[in-house]
Amino acid sequence: MLRYPHALALGILAGVLEFIPIAGWMTAASTIIIFGVVTHSHWIWMSALLAIWRILIDYWIAPRVLGRELEMHPILAIFTLMVGAAVGGFAGVYLALPIAAVIRVIWRRLGSSRARKAWVAGHGHCSGSSGRVLTLFVANKAD
Numbered sequence: 611m612l613r614y615p616h617a618l619a620l621g622i623l624a625g626v627l628e629f630i631p632i633a634g635w636m637t638a639a640s641t642i643i644i645f646g647v648v649t650h651s652h653w654i655w656m657s658a659l660l661a662i663w664r665i666l667i668d669y670w671i672a673p674r675v676l677g678r679e680l681e682m683h684p685i686l687a688i689f690t691l692m693v694g695a696a697v698g699g700f701a702g703v704y705l706a707l708p709i710a711a712v713i714r715v716i717w718r719r720l721g722s723s724r725a726r727k728a729w730v731a732g733h734g735h736c737s738g739s740s741g742r743v744l745t746l747f748v749a750n751k752a753d
Contacts, residue, residue, distance in 0.1 A: 612652040620645060631704060633718075635664065682709045 614620065624638035639660045646653030673684035680687070687707065694706025 612646075612655055614642075614646060614651045614656065615649050616645075632700070639664075680713070680714070681708065682707075682710065686710075 620642050624635075624642060627634040627638040627641075629651075630637070633713055639657075642660065643653050645651075669688070673687045682690070690706045690710045691703060694702035694704075694709075696702070698705060698729050
């Protein structure tokens with residue numbers, strides 16, 4: 611639509627560079643815009659489209675996808691990335707969500723095993739063989 615020459619090649623280059631975190635999209639955007647300036651294409655409109663695209667990806671799509679896959683609220687995912695960047699810089703951005711996911715899994719495991727042990731302790735006095743079987747089954751699941 612913007613009559614960029616070699617638009618397919620630039621798109622493929624941008625797609626490949628997108629896999630390089632942070633610097634990849636910046637390199638791709640710079641290359642596309644510089645190419646537009648050199649070839650006298652509509653580089654201002656392309657800059658606006660690239661800015662809108664990054665805003666959508668960074669603040670709308672990625673937090674929702676990461677939040678759903680990690681079972682994390684999107685605001686918590688954004689907050690985790692910001693804290694990771696503030697604490698660990700470049701490496702913190704990459705490690706923030708995996709560390710948050712590990713902490714969440716450990717927290718859930720500890721909470722669920724405590725709840726099961728409390729349930730077993732509270733219901734361990736059941737009379738009859740079915741109560742003992744149920745208690746043993748729940749106790750084995752907790753381990």
